[in-house]
Amino acid sequence: MxxxxxxxxxxxxxxxxxxxxxxxxxxxxxxxxxxxxxxxxxxxxxxxxxxxxxxxxSKEDLFAACIRREAGLLMEAIAGGVDPDLAPDMQLWMGLRSFFEFVASNKQSWRVLHRQVISQGGPFSEEVLAMRTRAINLVDALLSRVATKKGMDDHAQKSTEAMSAALVGAGESLADWWLDHPAVPTRTVASWLMNLAWMGFGDMVEGNVWTPSAH
Amino acid sequence: MxxxxxxxxxxxxxxxxxxxxxxxxxxxxxxxxxxxxxxxxxxxxxxxxxxxxxxxxSKEDLFAACIRREAGLLMEAIAGGVDPDLAPDMQLWMGLRSFFEFVASNKQSWRVLHRQVISQGGPFSEEVLAMRTRAINLVDALLSRVATKKGMDDHAQKSTEAMSAALVGAGESLADWWLDHPAVPTRTVASWLMNLAWMGFGDMVEGNVWTPSAH
Amino acid sequence: MxxxxxxxxxxxxxxxxxxxxxxxxxxxxxxxxxxxxxxxxxxxxxxxxxxxxxxxxSKEDLFAACIRREAGLLMEAIAGGVDPDLAPDMQLWMGLRSFFEFVASNKQSWRVLHRQVISQGGPFSEEVLAMRTRAINLVDALLSRVATKKGMDDHAQKSTEAMSAALVGAGESLADWWLDHPAVPTRTVASWLMNLAWMGFGDMVEGNVWTPSAH
Amino acid sequence: MxxxxxxxxxxxxxxxxxxxxxxxxxxxxxxxxxxxxxxxxxxxxxxxxxxxxxxxxSKEDLFAACIRREAGLLMEAIAGGVDPDLAPDMQLWMGLRSFFEFVASNKQSWRVLHRQVISQGGPFSEEVLAMRTRAINLVDALLSRVATKKGMDDHAQKSTEAMSAALVGAGESLADWWLDHPAVPTRTVASWLMNLAWMGFGDMVEGNVWTPSAH
DNA sequence: AATGAATGAGTTTTCATTCAT
DNA sequence: AATGAATGAAAACTCATTCAT
Structure with a gap:
């Protein structure tokens, strides 16, 4: 009132x-x-x-400001949930959990961030793509550390960026799916994605890859 | 001219x-x-x-018609590239290759399909979400076959849908990334995603999962 | 078929x-x-x-043609129902009956004639007003004959045109009312209007007029 | 300027x-x-x-607002000119004078009210028909009082509504005619219609009716 | 600091009308 | 004689944006 x-x-x-x-x-x-x-x-x-x-x-500016603020909150939430001294896998795990927790408690923020993410070419591409790129780079940094340590060859190393992009997309898509299935607990969703990322990537790093020729 | x-x-x-x-x-x-x-x-x-x-x-009708036509082409391309008598992994592999091949040679189609995919709530959600759902279900069907064969428990089985959503998102994101890195050959991109999907999922099915407690 | x-x-x-x-x-x-x-x-x-x-x-021409044809039918119907050798009151009576009969059995014709009748200034004024004027003149001719015979003074004679216009309007309005009350028999409606016209006008001709001063 | x-x-x-x-x-x-x-x-x-x-x-709303305002003015003008304590004939007389005075000094208002009156089925029928119905009911109320007093039989009473519709139509048509003959003084036009209404209806009430059989 | 009043510039959509066959 | 294909022109309506107070 x-x-x-x-x-x-x-x-x-x-x-x-x-x-x-x-x-x-x-x-x-x-x-x-x-x-x-x-x-x-x-x-x-x-x-x-x-x-x-x-x-x-302007409207565009206003939208950009929204994106910046919400993206900042998301990044803070993730950064705040991750201890940079931990091992990469633990960092990824904590990051994922923080991400899903953020999505769960800030549905609106997530929507506004995600909804227009794809629309390249729109008037707000920059803000939105910048944020997405930051996310991809973050994951890439983690994956690269692992790859380097394990002595991955050049070709495979080059792939980490692509894998990171794929994983970010997987995360976004999974978050969306989750919004429609709220009964699933946070740590379950997080662990699904963690496995996809870690095991899938891990196998690859170790040279344990699927090839068509094997069939 | x-x-x-x-x-x-x-x-x-x-x-x-x-x-x-x-x-x-x-x-x-x-x-x-x-x-x-x-x-x-x-x-x-x-x-x-x-x-x-x-x-x-109307404009909306026109857009819907575009989506329908392009989605149809994409689906045909994938279906045409997949032999349903093969083993699930080979089907997935063929499907992925067909998908990336389609994206490579139909950039505009891909953009128009992908661009609005996220924007739930628009006037055309239906067309676009229906298509995405079809894709997810396709993947889900493959993953489920594997999970069932390997005697996966109920809980894990329930996760295949989520994993499919994640993989579709990963595919979309990777396709986008690829548009910016056209030098990478089709089969390379496809194999990256294949590994993520197959090894990540395969490990999970076999109970070979990453857990935080191990650290 | x-x-x-x-x-x-x-x-x-x-x-x-x-x-x-x-x-x-x-x-x-x-x-x-x-x-x-x-x-x-x-x-x-x-x-x-x-x-x-x-x-x-053109559309306008087409509409005009409709009006012309239907107006012709209406006029024919009325003329065909009236014997010009009869006394004026009988002529009016027969005319009114014919008019209402026409309306009853040609609702569409009546609607197309009547609907736009008022809209002066539209693109089809001419056709439509011409028809209406013809109707008014017809009535006027009858009323004038009576007025003349009864030795009506100039001033009153001048009024016949106005009275005719009023009566035509009354007829239109009554016809419309009738369309919503189809149970009323044709001759009843006709006799209502006849009385209004004949008695009202007749009194006037005879100098039997209502005046405010009488009260 | x-x-x-x-x-x-x-x-x-x-x-x-x-x-x-x-x-x-x-x-x-x-x-x-x-x-x-x-x-x-x-x-x-x-x-x-x-x-x-x-x-x-919207345009429709705007038109409705016009009709409402102008109809309100017309009704006020009439109501303001009529003393409800007078005898019915005086009320009708005063009402008619007020009506014609209004038409004379508000030609535009009258046109906008009258022009679309007939066009049933348009998007604004409601406003416009409602106003017309109010007018008819007003007249009907007066006529009914007279009919009742004079002990008119049921059948004839039922006719007052029709007569009212006819008179309203006559008034409209006469007003239109008058717009083309502005030399005629207001009270003359009003008295013409008054006579038509009062004498025509009065005769009818008194059983003094025209019948074809008399000829 | 704050807003009611105001608009330029654009959008989708429709319709009477005509050409080329 | 007859028509599917095609359009110019305009209509209703909306919205981001700004002025004057």
């Missing part, structure tokens, strides 16, 4: 910006970038449109 | 429909559904807008 | 024109001029649009 | 809404609903189209 009824006036900029971003994340996550309208954002935020433009800039 | 310069007149409906669909796939793949305008489609197709509406219906 | 299934080919012009006009009357009477589309007319007529344009001209 | 030349800026909503409605009434009365374009309304109103949609909704 108090929140919706009477618009609070004269708030400091910081607070207003947060209000607006919260509303924007909600609206973008519900309708997607294109179907979302600035009118709805302003309504949900309880703030007039000119304020949005004054504080956050 | 001849196709673009001078509008060919009075073509039979079939031909025009194909022209329009071709143009639509191109335009949608370049800009995405929302940024694409019917004006541009009509221009690229060399056909006036009323023809588009007369033959293919 | 035969009428709808297979378009009969190579019919003489007269027949085609009738087909088209029939369809047009039906379509116009159902949707009104503006909501009606040439596509629907052509479909209902079982004739391609170019034929319509070739035979009947 | 000042109103049309320079667009007055930043007016309160109320004022703009009135401006828009005024313009809409004018445009609709000139071209009718279908031929009128929102572009023209916006131009005449001196307001951009988005304002129209923001304040008054």
């Amino acid at each position: 108090s929140v919706e009824d009477k618009r609070v006036k004269r708030l400091p900029r910081e607070v207003r910006e947060k209000q607006i971003l919260d509303a924007a994340v909600r609206v973008f996550s519900e309708h997607g970038y294109h179907e979302a309208s600035m009118d709805e954002v302003s309504e949900v935020a309880g703030v007039s449109k000119p304020m949005i433009y004054a504080y956050l800039g | 001849s196709v673009e310069d001078k509008r060919v007149k009075r073509l039979p409906r079939e031909v025009r429909e194909k022209q329009i669909l071709d143009a639509a796939v191109r335009v949608f793949s370049e800009h995405g559904y929302h940024e694409a305008s019917m004006d541009e489609v009509s221009e690229v197709a060399g056909v006036s807008k009323p023809m588009i509406y007369a033959y293919l219906g | 035969s009428v709808e299934d297979k378009r009969v080919k190579r019919l003489p012009r007269e027949v085609r024109e009738k087909q088209i006009l029939d369809a047009a009357v039906r379509v116009f009477s159902e949707h009104g001029y503006h909501e009606a589309s040439m596509d629907e007319v052509s479909e209902v007529a079982g004739v391609s649009k170019p034929m319509i344009y070739a035979y009947l001209g | 000042s109103v049309e030349d320079k667009r007055v800026k930043r007016l309160p909503r109320e004022v703009r809404e009135k401006q828009i409605l005024d313009a809409a009434v004018r445009v609709f009365s000139e071209h009718g609903y279908h031929e009128a374009s929102m572009d023209e309304v916006s131009e005449v109103a001196g307001v951009s189209k988005p304002m129209i949609y923001a304040y008054l909704g």
Whole structure:
């Protein structure tokens, strides 16, 4: 009643910006970038449109700000859950768990991040692709350490980047699947992906590969 | 020069429909559904807008038609490359190769299919999600056969669906990565994903799983 | 089955024109001029649009042709029901009966005639107003004869035209009311209007008028 | 010159809404609903189209708003001119005078009200038919009082509704005729219709009816 | 700091009409 | 005689964006 009824006036900029971003994340996550309208954002935020433009800039800018903030939160959550002194496999494991935990408790954030991820070429590619690339690089770093240690040959090493991309995609897809199957516990989903990543990659590193010729 | 310069007149409906669909796939793949305008489609197709509406219906209908056609082609390509009498791993392998071959030679088709896949909630979710679901089910069928044969327990069996979703996501992501690294040969990319899928899943089926407690 | 299934080919012009006009009357009477589309007319007529344009001209022309034909039918029906040698009141009575009979058995014709009657300024004013004027003049002629005979003064005579307009409007409105109350027999409706016209006008002619001063 | 030349800026909503409605009434009365374009309304109103949609909704809504406003004015004018304590004939007389006075001084209002009245089936039938029905009921109430007092039999009583419809139609038609003959004074037109109504109906109530058999 | 008022520029969609066969 | 193919032109409507207060 108090929140919706009477618009609070004269708030400091910081607070207003947060209000607006919260509303924007909600609206973008519900309708997607294109179907979302600035009118709805302003309504949900309880703030007039000119304020949005004054504080956050154009619709595109606003979306970018959302992505940045939510991506930052996701990355923090993962980084916070991982101890960089642990062995790579434990790091991956902790990272995956943190990722799925984040998705579970921040569905809207996840949606807004993931929904437009694919749409290359759109007006916001940069923000979104940058974030995705960061994720891939993170995984790549871990995999590379393992590969190097095990003395993997050049060709195989070059593949870690591709594997990382594949794993990130697997994670995204699995997270989506999970949203439709909420009964599955976090650690179960995480362990599925962990196995896919670790065993699949591990075998490969060890030269234990599937080949058609074997058949 | 001849196709673009001078509008060919009075073509039979079939031909025009194909022209329009071709143009639509191109335009949608370049800009995405929302940024694409019917004006541009009509221009690229060399056909006036009323023809588009007369033959293919609304923008949404047109997009759905694109998805249906391209998804059909992709599925045909895969089905055509797979011999259902082979062992599951060989089927998966052939399927993956066909998939990547299709992506390589039909970049636009792939983009238009993949681009909007994530955007749940749009007006065309149905077409697009249906296609994705078909893909997941296909993989699931293969994985399940293996799991059953190896006497996997119930819990693990239940996971095949999730694994399939993850693998499809991995495939999509890897295909995207590949578009940026065209030097990599088809069979290499395919084998990477094959290993991830087969070895990762195979280990899991055999009870050879990674667990945090081991550390 | 035969009428709808297979378009009969190579019919003489007269027949085609009738087909088209029939369809047009039906379509116009159902949707009104503006909501009606040439596509629907052509479909209902079982004739391609170019034929319509070739035979009947533009949409406006087509509508005018409908009005002309139906108005002609109505006028014929009335004229055929009236014996010009009778006394004016009997002529009016017969005319009214014929009018209501026509409305009862040609609802579509009536609708297409009446519906757009009011819309002065539209593209078809002329046809439609001409028809209405003819009707008013017909009534006027009858009323004038009576007025003259009864030695009505100039001022009152001048009023017959106005009274005729009023009576035509009353007839239209009553016909509409009747369409919603089909249980009422034709002669009852006709007699209501007859009384309104004859007694009301008759009193007036005889100087038996209502005046506010009397109260 | 000042109103049309320079667009007055930043007016309160109320004022703009009135401006828009005024313009809409004018445009609709000139071209009718279908031929009128929102572009023209916006131009005449001196307001951009988005304002129209923001304040008054769709074209249909706008038209409905016009009808409602003008019908309200007409009804008020009539109600304001009638003393409900007077005898029925005086009420009818005062009502008719008020009606014609309104038509005389609000030609546009009358046109916009009357023009589409007939077009049943359009998207706005409801507004327009509702208004007409109100008018008919008003007359019916008066006529019924008389009929009851004079001990009219059931059958005849049932006819008052039809007579009311006829009289309303007569009034509409007469008003139209009058627009083309502006020299005739208001009270003359009103008295014509009054006589038609009162004497014609009065005779009927008294059993003084015209019958064909008398001839 | 904050907003109601306002719009330019675009979108999808439809329809009367005509050409080429 | 007859039509499938084709379009120019315009209509309703929306939205991101900004001005004046």
